[in-house]
Amino acid sequence: MTQPRQATMPAALRQGRPPRHPALGVRCPHCAAAPDTRCTTRAGRTRVQRLDPCPARLAAHATAVAVCPTCQVTPGTPCHDDGIQRPDSSPVHHRRYQEAQEDAA
Template sequence: MTDRPRSAPMPAALRAGRPPRHPALTIRCPHCTAAEGARCTTRSGRVTKTDPHPARQAAHAIATAVCPTCQVGLGTPCHDNGIQRPDSNPVHNARYTEAGRPAA
């Protein structure tokens, strides 16, 4: 048998078998109305296995982070040169990063 070098200890989140919770779960989902702390659901009521709805992620970013791109404050939606961003992408990617998750 050969001696292999030891690797770093496994993080507690992996050891427990549970992935870290998405920060957007701290607010109510405006799309499916999932409660704070609960995962988003589909139209048929099934719990989604992926990230929260994009509307929930955008609402979380607007509520918790100042946008470094357009310099708007907490609770104010992003804009491009004074024009409101489209509903399909209401938040700048840099604001998502400030809110605690990688850019979409």
């Protein structure tokens, strides 16, 4: 009995893959995933949402690459509210996330 031949993936399907999220370029401070690897769950499994890194990784990426229009800090400097560090629940201003997305596009 012969085995069926394996078909190659059509080029149209290969090119249709969603782009890599720019936040994957930094180490995740929450799950410790290395740059260019996907985030993991507490059990060590790869997160199901392929294009949705951990929120902490999104914040780390925005902090690393974007100027914050709200508090006027430079890339690499954490956001603040009138000199007071922002809480861990929302460490980055919403507009800084938007700036990071625009820079990646």
